[in-house]
Amino acid sequence: MRVLTLTGVFSVHAGGDDELVYGLTPASRLLVGSGMYVTPFLTLMLGTVFVSSFFDLGEWFRHELLDPSPFKFAHGRHIWDLADHDASFGKLFDDGMVADSSFIMDVVVKECSDVFQGISSLVDVAGTTQTIAKAFPHVESSVLDLPHVVANAPTDTDVKYIAGDMFESIPSANSVFLKRDELEWKKIIFEAGFSSYKIIPVLGVRSIIEVYP
Known part of the structure; x- marks a missing residue:
């Protein structure tokens, strides 16, 4: 929740008895079943596989050639390869990409229909x-x-x-x-x-x- 509040996905303020009260923002309203539903994409981005890719950035930067990517450095495979070989991550990845593409396409159709x-x-x-x-x-x-x-x-x-x-x-x-x-x-x-x-x-x-x- 600290990540989500710092990036503006949720709002937060102090409630009674030193409790934190979280609220929706325009961004988080996309997570509660609206027509443009992006929860699968956020689940992918904040999942263990993606987040753990950043844990070894210090070691990754010490390499003379910054290759492979931080993702491959952490998991031994590029993201596409891991999605092909790990069924659970592959399902998470596919659902996230579909949700992201659907969201963007809704915006494209509404704002840039002339390109079609x-x-x-x-x-x-x-x-x-x-x-x-x-x-x-x-x-x-x-x-x-x-x-x-x-x-x-x-x-x-x-x-x-x-x-x-x-x-x-x-x-x-x-x-x-x-x-x-x-x-x-x-x-x-x-x-x-x-x-x-x-x-x-x-x-x-x-x-x-x-x-x-």
């Missing part, structure tokens, strides 16, 4: 497009994800789920959703032959990047 104009097909790589499919039923929406994720995908939806590996191939479409930081994206964009790009802020550090020929 002229699009007839879309592939979301390792994510969820159900929000987009509902908001833009004319768009043929697909999700590319690992086989074990697709095997547990919902069937009562207009979204098509495709089993595959983004590092091997991505199905063709008018548009593709991927998640990277700007430096990685800049490298990918220019190596792919595009001339420029524009970043559209959405929420916090989250943005949409439009690329141009």
Whole structure:
């Protein structure tokens, strides 16, 4: 709770008999069953596996080459590998990513709907497009994800789920959703032959990047 109050997820004030009284903030209202429900993502971020990755930061910084990442340094595997080999963490990771993507997609659809104009097909790589499919039923929406994720995908939806590996191939479409930081994206964009790009802020550090020929 100290972490959550210091980061503004909950408010706190002194009550009677030296007890602390916690309250909801705009952020924590997303944890109590609203339309945008992010509890699985917060559970992932504050779980033992993620938090323990920071316990050995001092030792990690003493290495001449800062590789592997703090997560791999602590657990011996990258996060994707651990999710594949640890069923309980894999379930926690998948649920957290779905909740995070659904939350962001709700914001994107409401605030940046113009970016979907002229699009007839879309592939979301390792994510969820159900929000987009509902908001833009004319768009043929697909999700590319690992086989074990697709095997547990919902069937009562207009979204098509495709089993595959983004590092091997991505199905063709008018548009593709991927998640990277700007430096990685800049490298990918220019190596792919595009001339420029524009970043559209959405929420916090989250943005949409439009690329141009």
